[in-house]
Amino acid sequence: MSAIHSPLGLLLDVDGPIASPVTRTVATPSIIDDLILLAGANVPIAFITGRSSAFIREEVIAPLVAAGLPANLRMYGVCEKGAVWFPITAEGMGDTVIDDTVALPQAVVDDLRTLVETRFGDTMFFDETKQAMVSVEQRTDVDHASFIAAQPAFNQAAFDIVSRHGLGVRYGDDERPDATGAVPFRLDPTIISTDVESITLDKDHGAKRALAFFAESGPLPDVWRSVGDSRSDYLMADHLHAAGYDVAHVDVRPADGILERPYPVIVMGEQIHDEAGAAFLDYWVEKLQLR
Structure with a gap:
């Protein structure tokens, strides 16, 4: 896998951009389809969330596996803002580590x-x-x-x-x-x-852990996007920016206040939450000509 170019890396919050904050499920089918297409293009994808590993297994990973994750992929989960982590394969969730x-x-x-x-x-x-x-x-x-x-x-x-x-x-x-x-x-x-x-748990902590995991399987992409609905989600992009990557953050709930940052902050027009998340993923699927 290390010889295959990764055109993009994604650090994704779950509540908001992936799972609906109303239904607490992945309610937009295109999100699952597009995540599978991006994973098949060797895009490293990390879910960095405050949610539990059980929630991610049932509401995110199970639909991905059912829809057909590729055999070779770079996917990772960091739950409880960095206290719990695990790899994700075509078979599902790998061994889970808990920081007691x-x-x-x-x-x-x-x-x-x-x-x-x-x-x-x-x-x-x-x-x-x-x-x-x-x-x-x-x-x-x-x-x-x-x-x-x-x-x-x-x-x-x-x-x-x-x-x-x-x-x-x-x-x-x-x-x-x-x-x-x-x-x-x-x-x-x-x-x-x-x-x-x-106080040691936060989204930059999760981003650091995810990048270290992805580095074990090959070169990291130069271009990264983080996506979230909370002000704390900007910390994912803060970490990537400090590490020297080409990064932008996608804010799917900008009404809470767009933070001033030294990197671009993107909003998806009038769309918010998982509608904005779906539009963002669709944009990259089209840009990378994956369908």
């Missing part, structure tokens, strides 16, 4: 689960598939406004629980250091969830 050093203590996890069940279960659920971080997500049968209304109270209660266990934690501008003065954890709210996680 960044995980929350079990007692904290248990208290956060109880908090959801006893006070916030009418609008959100505890994601039991996470292996290192904690995620609490909007229920799919609840309207978004109800979740957004309840989320600040949950965030504050979760912040108090983590701090009460003696862990240093940050939530917005509020910091509560541990006994040593350190703040190793944070709350990270999104439009459909709140994550409680190590």
Whole structure:
């Protein structure tokens, strides 16, 4: 494979550009088809997400395998913002590695689960598939406004629980250091969830891990594109830019504010979320003349 030129590299967030934030599934069939065509052209593709490996296996990898991934491909998954990682082959998910050093203590996890069940279960659920971080997500049968209304109270209660266990934690501008003065954890709210996680986990961490994996199978392409719907997704392109690659970032939810960066930031016209993700992939399939 190393002798085959890779014309492009892709670092893809999943919620938003690939999976619909409404259905939490890959709802646009062309996304699966185009990912397979790009993988067949030796394009390194990494899914870099806060989602769990179980979610990626069921909602992304299973449809790709069912549609026919090529035998030779460069595909990788980095989940929980860098805490969990694995190769992806034509047969599916490879061996999964979990970084236990960044995980929350079990007692904290248990208290956060109880908090959801006893006070916030009418609008959100505890994601039991996470292996290192904690995620609490909007229920799919609840309207978004109800979740957004309840989320600040949950965030504050979760912040108090983590701090009460003696862990240093940050939530917005509020910091509560541990006994040593350190703040190793944070709350990270999104439009459909709140994550409680190590401060070492983020999209640049995932990008670094993905590039190291791809380098093992041959030369890396000079041209890279990262795609995401959150401001933190720009960190993927930040890493690529700092490493000297020709990079642009595709923002599929620009209404949250387009960040100033030393590389191009692309929006897909009026399209957002997975519609924008589908349009972006289609553009590259046509540009590389893959269909």
